[in-house]
Amino acid sequence: MTAGTRGSISPYAVFDRDSWRALAAGSSLPLDAADLDDLASLGDRIDLDEVATVYLPLARLLSLHVAASRRLWAAQSDFLGDTTAKVPFVIAVAGSVAVGKSTTARLLQTLLAATPGAHRVDLITTDGFLLPNAVLEERGLLGRKGFPESYDRRALLRFLADVKSGREEVFAPVYDHQSYDIVPGQVQAVDRPDILVLEGLNVLQAGRRTDGSAPDIFLSDFFDFSVYVDAAEADIQRWYVERFLALRRTAFQNRAAYFHRFGALTDEQAHETALDIWAAVNGPNLRDNIAPTRSRARLVLQKSADHSVRRVLLRKL
Numbered sequence: 001m002t003a004g005t006r007g008s009i010s011p012y013a014v015f016d017r018d019s020w021r022a023l024a025a026g027s028s029l030p031l032d033a034a035d036l037d038d039l040a041s042l043g044d045r046i047d048l049d050e051v052a053t054v055y056l057p058l059a060r061l062l063s064l065h066v067a068a069s070r071r072l073w074a075a076q077s078d079f080l081g082d083t084t085a086k087v088p089f090v091i092a093v094a095g096s097v098a099v100g101k102s103t104t105a106r107l108l109q110t111l112l113a114a115t116p117g118a119h120r121v122d123l124i125t126t127d128g129f130l131l132p133n134a135v136l137e138e139r140g141l142l143g144r145k146g147f148p149e150s151y152d153r154r155a156l157l158r159f160l161a162d163v164k165s166g167r168e169e170v171f172a173p174v175y176d177h178q179s180y181d182i183v184p185g186q187v188q189a190v191d192r193p194d195i196l197v198l199e200g201l202n203v204l205q206a207g208r209r210t211d212g213s214a215p216d217i218f219l220s221d222f223f224d225f226s227v228y229v230d231a232a233e234a235d236i237q238r239w240y241v242e243r244f245l246a247l248r249r250t251a252f253q254n255r256a257a258y259f260h261r262f263g264a265l266t267d268e269q270a271h272e273t274a275l276d277i278w279a280a281v282n283g284p285n286l287r288d289n290i291a292p293t294r295s296r297a298r299l300v301l302q303k304s305a306d307h308s309v310r311r312v313l314l315r316k317l
């Protein structure tokens with residue numbers, strides 16, 4: 001572990017791979033290579049050694065936080081004479097499109113569910129709170145999917161406030177990447193899990209009222225912990241292009257896929273198209289709306305060009 005660079009004030013303690021891995025020495029992995037294959041997203045290169053080095057220590061740290069927060073909740077409930085038994089511990093996972101948030105979120109879900117105390121861990125992605133394509137089109141926002149204005153932020157806030165207040169069944173809408181739209185009538189229920197992982201590129205954003213003023217409640221008010229998955233934009237852009245090429249051979253071949261028309265592109269055309277989408281949508285969104293939220297995260301996973309995590313930054317202030 002090292003302190004921040006001399007002369008500058010950093011709120012983070014910085015861990016290289018070896019010092020971070022040592023924190024979970026002696027713990028065994030509750031998953032095998034086949035389980036890992038099942039949960040890793042397309043294009044996310046990850047192996048069991050990476051899980052042991054990066055994600056196992058993180059899951060152990062998170063379990064400490066969960067246990068401490070339960071003790072605090074119980075003490076406060078005692079003091080207040082409150083009967084709400086417990087409320088979910090909420091972990092936010094943020095980062096760019098194509099950085100590997102979903103693999104991180106699913107790994108945390110699997111590892112935390114296997115920790116002693118057998119936590120029930122639910123996972124929600126914020127894409128369910130995107131406005132339906134018809135509404136985006138009406139507002140001229142179809143080319144801004146993933147930007148703050150493309151979400152129903154109020155519904156997302158309401159959802160999380162309900163989860164965090166210990167409500168029995170709370171429902172999140174569902175998004176489908178194949179149809180590129182919200183699935184009408186489909187919902188995902190969250191029923192007082194021990195832990196909720198909330199994954200999405202917008203989770204650390206502050207939001208804004210229609211008159212431009214700051215809201216009096218933020219999504220992050222409901223977080224107990226937050227993780228930002230970070231990498232150099234040139235690497236993320238390359239991962240995006242590689243995934244687009246792979247999707248062209250798989251998901252885009254499906255006639256029902258919104259991007260089916262890209263299924264017939266040559267390698268070169270697909271490469272150009274992916275770069276164009278990056279330049280028009282995902283790159284500007286990363287620079288303007290996502291990367292500026294990194295410093296709000298409790299922990300930052302900094303990835304190298306090969307997807308492996310190079311450094312872990314943990315807030316100490």
Ligand SMILES: Nc1ncnc2c1ncn2[C@@H]1O[C@H](COP(=O)(O)OP(=O)(O)O)[C@@H](O)[C@H]1O
Binds near residue numbers: 101178251259
């Ligand atoms: N057009 C698409 N068709 C099918 N799956 C997709 C498409 N775009 C993204 N995905 C999948 O959706 C998930 C979320 O992707 P994304 O929002 O880029 O976040 P991340 O790569 O950080 O997990 C990933 O599992 C990815 O493989």
Ligand SMILES: CC(C)(COP(=O)(O)O)[C@@H](O)C(=O)NCCC(=O)O
Binds near residue numbers: 097145146199277281
């Ligand atoms: C659906 C997404 C906005 C991500 O949603 P999230 O769950 O992070 O809120 C993103 O994966 C996406 O599809 N962006 C649109 C631009 C593109 O197709 O690359």
